[in-house]
């Protein structure tokens with residue numbers, strides 16, 4: 001009869017938020033719609049990207065609802081690229 005040796009689990013649970021089933025909200029002030037797109041930007045390149053809602057929350061990204069994503073306007077000199085284009089199904093490569 002052996003003693004269970006070294007089987008004590010020391011797995012640490014990472015505190016990553018569970019995304020499934022959790023509705024994220026639009027980050028626009030005063031808007032309580034659920035987020036439908038993720039906005040990221042790169043200041044150095046004056047570039048804004050709109051992507052399908054990221055699975056994980058990114059501190060450098062903003063979640064936007066469909067309405068605000070569509071109405072997004074970039075500051076003068078900035079470029080907005082909407083990468084959510086439905087016409088390109090292979091765009092969602094992981």
Ligand SMILES: [Zn+2]
Nearest residue numbers: 026031065068
């Ligand atoms: Zn919104």
